[in-house]
Amino acid sequence: MDVLISPVTAADVEAIAALARVVWQHTYPGIISQQQIDFMLAQRYQPPRMREELTMADIWWDQLTLDGQLAGFVSCLLSGQPGEMKLDKLYVDPQRQRMGIGARLVDHVVARALAVGCQTLILAVNKTNQQAIAAYRKQGFAIRESVCVDIGGGFVMDDFIMARTLPERAAGS
Ligand SMILES: CC(C)(COP(=O)(O)OP(=O)(O)OC[C@H]1O[C@@H](n2cnc3c(N)ncnc32)[C@H](O)[C@@H]1OP(=O)(O)O)[C@@H](O)C(=O)NCCC(=O)NCCS
Numbered sequence: 001m002d003v004l005i006s007p008v009t010a011a012d013v014e015a016i017a018a019l020a021r022v023v024w025q026h027t028y029p030g031i032i033s034q035q036q037i038d039f040m041l042a043q044r045y046q047p048p049r050m051r052e053e054l055t056m057a058d059i060w061w062d063q064l065t066l067d068g069q070l071a072g073f074v075s076c077l078l079s080g081q082p083g084e085m086k087l088d089k090l091y092v093d094p095q096r097q098r099m100g101i102g103a104r105l106v107d108h109v110v111a112r113a114l115a116v117g118c119q120t121l122i123l124a125v126n127k128t129n130q131q132a133i134a135a136y137r138k139q140g141f142a143i144r145e146s147v148c149v150d151i152g153g154g155f156v157m158d159d160f161i162m163a164r165t166l167p168e169r170a171a172g173s
Contacts, residue, residue: 001066002066002067003064003065003066003104004064004065005062005063005064006063007063008062010054013051014047016050016073017046019073020041020073020091021041023091023092023093024037024091027131032155036153039152039155043152059075059077061075062105062108064101066096070093072090072091074105074108074109075089076109086123088123090106090132102135110164114166119165119166120165121164122161122163123136123141124149124162125160126157127159127160141164142162144160144161
């Protein structure tokens with residue numbers, strides 16, 4: 001099977017947004033309300049907003065394809081704290097989960113974080129998203145703090161912030 005990780009382009013954003021809806025509908029009922037799912041998808045996956053993010057120097061979107069078929073995507077950004085990158089989105093097609101795709105996308109973000117001189121990778125995950133928390137623990141993340149963030153529309157994100165300290169880059173690498 002041909003596995004490729006490549007940058008998301010402007011031509012890909014509709015397919016990414018469609019996959020996001022599939023994964024969210026598979027994952028979040030029971031964790032957050034349908035109203036909140038719809039609100040957050042509209043907030044984060046509007047093609048014009050995604051295209052704008054693609055032009056920004058401190059945000060990266062990447063996609064993973066299996067034999068040319070979109071199977072997952074990831075985005076990361078500089079958090080604003082020195083030496084810290086945030087893994088902002090990580091979504092794998094429900095039909096393709098537990099195949100190592102999430103781990104490969106995290107490895108990709110770790111390499112990018114190291115390449116831009118970051119020592120810490122953080123993320124926010126819903127406190128009851130046990131599947132993702134398990135996957136992140138396996139990837140070396142640990143819970144750093146508990147937050148509850150107002151995201152507008154009468155909704156909050158009740159999250160754990162997880163963090164992973166990255167290895168120092170070897171000299172010359
Ligand atoms: C969380 C997610 C990105 C993980 O991606 P994935 O491709 O399924 O994960 P991997 O196959 O790389 O799994 C790596 C390891 O994480 C752990 N893991 C992954 N999913 C797990 C689950 N459902 N339950 C327990 N452990 C899990 C396992 O240890 C796994 O290794 P193993 O399969 O050899 O036991 C994916 O399940 C997903 O898209 N979930 C829905 C969306 C989501 O919650 N995203 C995160 C938002 S913060």
